[in-house]
Amino acid sequence: MSNDELLTIRLAYSPDADDAFMFWALREGHIDPRGLRFTHVRADTESLNRSAEDPDAPDVSAVSIHQYAYLADRWLLLPHGGSVGVGYGPVLVAREARDPASLRTGRLGVPGVRTTAYLVLRLLLGADFEAVIVPIAPFRRAFDAVRGGEVDATLLIHEGRLLYEREDLHRVLDLGEAWQALTALPLPLGGNVIRKDLGAETIARVSAVLRESIAYALAHRDEVIDWLVSSETREGVPRDRAMIDRYLSMYANADTLDYGAEGRRAIADLLARGHAAGLIPHAVDVEFAP
Numbered sequence: 001m002s003n004d005e006l007l008t009i010r011l012a013y014s015p016d017a018d019d020a021f022m023f024w025a026l027r028e029g030h031i032d033p034r035g036l037r038f039t040h041v042r043a044d045t046e047s048l049n050r051s052a053e054d055p056d057a058p059d060v061s062a063v064s065i066h067q068y069a070y071l072a073d074r075w076l077l078l079p080h081g082g083s084v085g086v087g088y089g090p091v092l093v094a095r096e097a098r099d100p101a102s103l104r105t106g107r108l109g110v111p112g113v114r115t116t117a118y119l120v121l122r123l124l125l126g127a128d129f130e131a132v133i134v135p136i137a138p139f140r141r142a143f144d145a146v147r148g149g150e151v152d153a154t155l156l157i158h159e160g161r162l163l164y165e166r167e168d169l170h171r172v173l174d175l176g177e178a179w180q181a182l183t184a185l186p187l188p189l190g191g192n193v194i195r196k197d198l199g200a201e202t203i204a205r206v207s208a209v210l211r212e213s214i215a216y217a218l219a220h221r222d223e224v225i226d227w228l229v230s231s232e233t234r235e236g237v238p239r240d241r242a243m244i245d246r247y248l249s250m251y252a253n254a255d256t257l258d259y260g261a262e263g264r265r266a267i268a269d270l271l272a273r274g275h276a277a278g279l280i281p282h283a284v285d286v287e288f289a290p
Contacts, residue, residue, distance in 0.1 A: 006037040009206055012051065012058035013192070015042045015137075016158045017228050017244050018251040019062055022081055024224050025216035026209065034205050044137050045157070045190070046112030052193065059195050060206060064112075065188045066119040069271050069284045074196055076203065076289040077267070080211045081192035084255040084263055089176025089187045090117040091161045093169040094153040095146055100125065100173045109134035109145050109154030116189045117155045119274050120175045124182070127279075136160060138235035143167045157189075162243055163236070183273075185266040188259070189251075194289050204290050214257050221248070264288070 011026075013019040019042075025031050026038055041058065043051070049067040051057055052075070060078070068077060092100070092108070107130045110118045118131065134145045139160040145151050146169060153172055156164055164171070176187040192210070194203055217224050225244055232239050255263060267286055274280040 006035060007202065008037045008039060009060060009202075010041065010058040011038050011060045012041045012043065012048055013062040014045055014048060014158070015234055017232075017247050018083055018256070020228060020231075021217050021224050021248055021252045022210070022214050022256065024213070024227060025220075026213040030216055030220075031209065031212045034209050036205065036209060038209075044135070045115060046135075049112060049114040057195070059198060060192055060210070062190060062192050064114055064116045064190050065267055065270060066116040066274065066280075067114040068191065068193060068267075068286075069274065069280045069282075070114070071193060072284055072287065075193040076196055076287050078192040078194055078207055078210065079259055079288050079290070080207075080214055080257055082188060082256060082259050082263060083190040083251045084259065084266070085176035085179075085187040085189060085250065086255070087177055087180045087186075088174060088250060089120070089161075089179065089189060090155050090157045091164065091171050091175070092121065092153050092155055092173040093146060093164045094172050095169065097170045098153075098172055103153055103172065104128055106130070106152035107132055107150075109142055109151040111136045111142075111155060111157050115157065116187075116270070117157050117175060119270070119279060120179055120187065121155060122279055123273055123277055124173070124175065124178050127277075139163055140236045143169065159237055159243070159247055162247055163238075183266075183269060185269055186255070186263065188263060188267045188270060191259075191267075207289050211257070214252075217252070218254075218257065 052061045105128045110131045134142050142154045179187040271284040
């Protein structure tokens with residue numbers, strides 16, 4: 001079969017290290033694409049969340065678990081590719097140490113209103129704070145918003161949660177830690193979704209390829225980290241091997257290869273709590289691809 005005859009799958013994900021890790025083997029040709037051709041598009045989390053709503057959306061996309069609530073009629077969650085925090089997650093940071101309760105009516109920077117971090121912050125702090133959208137790229141934008149007084153505190157996701165101490169900012173709240181204390185469950189932050197209209201056979205084939213890509217990366221972790229360090233070009237993200245290693249330990253691990261029963265339960269619980277609190281307008285029936 002020629003390249004022109006291959007079924008093309010449009011794959012969209014973030015520039016963050018965990019997403020790049022997952023799809024490295026596929027990009028570099030280390031696994032069999034099973035008669036499929038993949039194109040790769042990378043964008044920030046909020047852009048991915050919004051583009052998944054478009055009629056011409058990619059075939060597979062990384063999205064926030066919160067955003068999945070608005071996509072469930074047309075998309076399935078893949079059982080792999082998730083970012084899950086077990087006692088850790090996005091962090092709320094401020095210029096000085098303070099009690100989280102003092103921010104219940106404050107101006108808080110958030111990376112987007114469909115991000116999981118935003119949903120969880122509302123569930124933990126209540127509905128009275130004023131949300132100010134602070135883009136996550138570059139990370140310095142969020143740091144400057146706090147230091148300049150544009151917001152009282154800001155949420156940091158992705159690698160930003162490991163960089164704030166270098167900026168002399170103080171952690172006010174770790175969402176994953178607080179979520180585990182509240183629910184006794186991990187915090188499912190992001191996942192990969194696949195369009196239902198691809199059909200069962202294609203969905204199963206794509207899922208198998210992406211699972212193999214993740215497994216290959218986990219088995220060749222040091223090689224992937226070397227590549228991530230050498231190829232990092234994002235503004236404000238240092239080529240720091242120790243930091244990337246730490247970040248991948250958090251978000252590219254066995255939970256990424258499969259949510260497992262607890263991870264699936266955590267997703268359903270999070271979305272149910274969001275609906276019960278009036279933050280998600282409808283109940284969500286979570287459906288997984290094979």
